[in-house]
Amino acid sequence: MTPHATLARFRDYLVGPSRFMTLLSCFELGLIDALRGGRALSAAQLGTVAGARPDAVEQLLLLMVKEGFIAHDEQAGTYRLAGLAGVSDEDLDAVLADLAMIKAVTLRQLYYLTESVRTGTPAGLKELYGVDGDLYAALADLPELREPWAKLMNTVTAHVDPWFFATIDIPAGSQVLDLAGNTGLGAIHTWRMKQSPGLHVTNFDLPEKETESLANFRAHGVEDHCSFIGGDVFEEVPGGHDVILIKHFLPMFDKSDVLRILKAVHDALPAGGTVHALVPVFPENLADTENYTVDFYPSFFIGCAMGQGGPQKLSTWAEWFTACGFTVTQAVTHDPAELPAHALTVEAVLSAVKNP
Numbered sequence: 001m002t003p004h005a006t007l008a009r010f011r012d013y014l015v016g017p018s019r020f021m022t023l024l025s026c027f028e029l030g031l032i033d034a035l036r037g038g039r040a041l042s043a044a045q046l047g048t049v050a051g052a053r054p055d056a057v058e059q060l061l062l063l064m065v066k067e068g069f070i071a072h073d074e075q076a077g078t079y080r081l082a083g084l085a086g087v088s089d090e091d092l093d094a095v096l097a098d099l100a101m102i103k104a105v106t107l108r109q110l111y112y113l114t115e116s117v118r119t120g121t122p123a124g125l126k127e128l129y130g131v132d133g134d135l136y137a138a139l140a141d142l143p144e145l146r147e148p149w150a151k152l153m154n155t156v157t158a159h160v161d162p163w164f165f166a167t168i169d170i171p172a173g174s175q176v177l178d179l180a181g182n183t184g185l186g187a188i189h190t191w192r193m194k195q196s197p198g199l200h201v202t203n204f205d206l207p208e209k210e211t212e213s214l215a216n217f218r219a220h221g222v223e224d225h226c227s228f229i230g231g232d233v234f235e236e237v238p239g240g241h242d243v244i245l246i247k248h249f250l251p252m253f254d255k256s257d258v259l260r261i262l263k264a265v266h267d268a269l270p271a272g273g274t275v276h277a278l279v280p281v282f283p284e285n286l287a288d289t290e291n292y293t294v295d296f297y298p299s300f301f302i303g304c305a306m307g308q309g310g311p312q313k314l315s316t317w318a319e320w321f322t323a324c325g326f327t328v329t330q331a332v333t334h335d336p337a338e339l340p341a342h343a344l345t346v347e348a349v350l351s352a353v354k355n356p
Contacts (some may be wrong), residue, residue, distance in 0.1 A: 017107070022063045024099045031057065032084060035070070040078040094155045095342045101152035105135070105145055106304050113303035121307040135305040140208075157185060159340060160278070160347055165193040167332055167349045168276040170243055173198030177241040179265065180233060180249040181205055184213035187226045190245065201226045204238060233261055237268035244269060247278040252301060252309045255320070262324035271356045275326065280311040281333055281348040290336055296344045314348050326352035 001009075026032055029050035034041060043054040043061070050057060061079055064070040071082040084092075109116075109124025116123040125131040129145075131138040139146040170176060173196060178186045181203035190201045203213050207230030217223040229238050234257075237244070244265050250258050265275055282293040293311045301309035312320075318328045333348040 019063060020099075020102070020107070022060055023069075024103060026060055026064055027096060027099070029057075029060075031061070032081070035079060035081045035084075038080065038085070040073065040076070040080040042077050043079070046079065091340065091342075094340060097148070097152045097155045098342065098344065100148040104148040106300055109304040110299055113299055116303045116307055119307065122302075122304055123307075124303065134307070154185075157189070160334075161186075161189045162193070163334055163338070164247065164276075164278050164347075164349060165189065167330075168351055169274075170194040170196075170199070172196035174200075174242045175240060176201045176243045176245065177229075177238065177268075178203050179237065179244055179246045179261075181209075181213075181245075181247075183209055184216040184226065184228070186245065186247055187213075188216065188220050188222055191222050191225045195225070199225065202229055202238075202241065203227070204229045204231060204233075206230065206232065233264060237264040239268045239270075241268065242270070242273055244273070244275045245277075246275065250277060250317075251280050251297065251311055252306050254308045257308075258320055259324060262321060262326070266325045266354055269354045271354055273354045274329075275321075275352050275354075277317070277321075277350045277352075279317050279348055279350065280345045281314045281317070282311050282346075284313055284315065291346050292343075293345045311345070314350075317348070317350055321350060321352045325355050327355055328352045 029052060031046050031050060034046055034049045041049075043058045046061075047054040047057045061070055061072070065072045065079075068083045069081075070084065071080050072078075073080070108128060109122060112124040112127055122134060125133070125135065125138055129138065129142060131142075135145070135149075139149060170190070176187075176190055176194075176199065178190060178201060181187050182205055184203045187201040187203040191199065203209070203226065205213070205228075210228045210230050213228045214223070217226045217228075231238065246261075246265070250261065253261070262275075269275065280293050280297050283291050286294065298310040314331050314333055318331050321328050328350060330351040331348065334346055336343075336346055339346070
């Protein structure tokens with residue numbers, strides 16, 4: 001790449017925050033909703049909807065017209081949906097969940113990314129909210145972060161879990177431990193998608209997650225098949241289980257802590273016991289432009305969530321499992337063609353058995 005081409009690539013980064021907020025503001029101001037149903041409205045009419053000056057509306061819509069999201073009839077002086085007209089409400093809701101979470105949880109905190117790298121802590125949480133600790137501890141007391149984060153995670157779970165459970169095998173009657181299962185949604189999905197006579201799923205997470213987990217089990221009618229154990233994975237993983245699931249947890253940590261977790265899982269399983277992990281991956285060849293995992297996850301985990309962690313190559317995850325006494329039995333990457341078109345990350349499943 002020539003110096004000129006290199007500098008030209010910088011333009012994508014220079015305008016990134018502006019493009020993001022222009023797009024999101026058009027939704028927040030109600031401009032997109034006002035144009036639904038094939039309506040064509042003037043800047044003045046849209047300004048009335050938004051409670052804003054028509055001139056400001058026109059300025060925001062320049063980018064929307066440039067991108068083909070909206071069309072502008074210069075003679076009539078009206079705007080209508082173009083590319084956005086063909087997007088389903090369901091898909092639009094999903095991408096809006098992405099936009100809202102990125103604004104609330106990442107855009108603000110990433111101003112402090114450099115400090116987060118230096119300190120090994122999510123510095124933005126401290127600067128913006130006075131929180132000492134990680135994002136997941138802060139969510140309980142900060143609805144402005146929890147609500148957009150939870151909505152996004154629910155949309156991710158909705159399209160990832162069916163693939164995850166279709167990819168793994170859980171023998172009939174297994175005793176399953178969902179490691180760091182938060183408030184029990186993963187345990188509920190495990191029971192529903194893999195149910196068999198005698199199958200029991202235990203959610204293992206910090207003790208403060210018990211009340212909500214048990215309430216979720218009752219609400220979904222699975223209280224006879226799902227239970228909760230409180231504890232800390234860095235102290236001990238409870239035994240008595242044939243299968244352990246680890247979803248969306250390992251990438252929260254650097255290598256040393258990932259190995260601690262895997263060794264604890266190894267100690268908790270019987271010989272021949274199985275672990276299935278869901279992890280974000282980037283391609284062996286980083287030049288693969290169809291994979292956006294490295295565009296998003298490294299800065300998210302380091303700057304916004306944990307002050308550490310991040311995605312790895314599939315081969316790296318496999319090496320770490322092997323180093324902790326497991327034999328990897330499958331390592332499968334989710335086909336990007338099966339993901340939503342706006343998906344930011346690619347996930348993989350690693351299945352492994354404890355060596356005798």
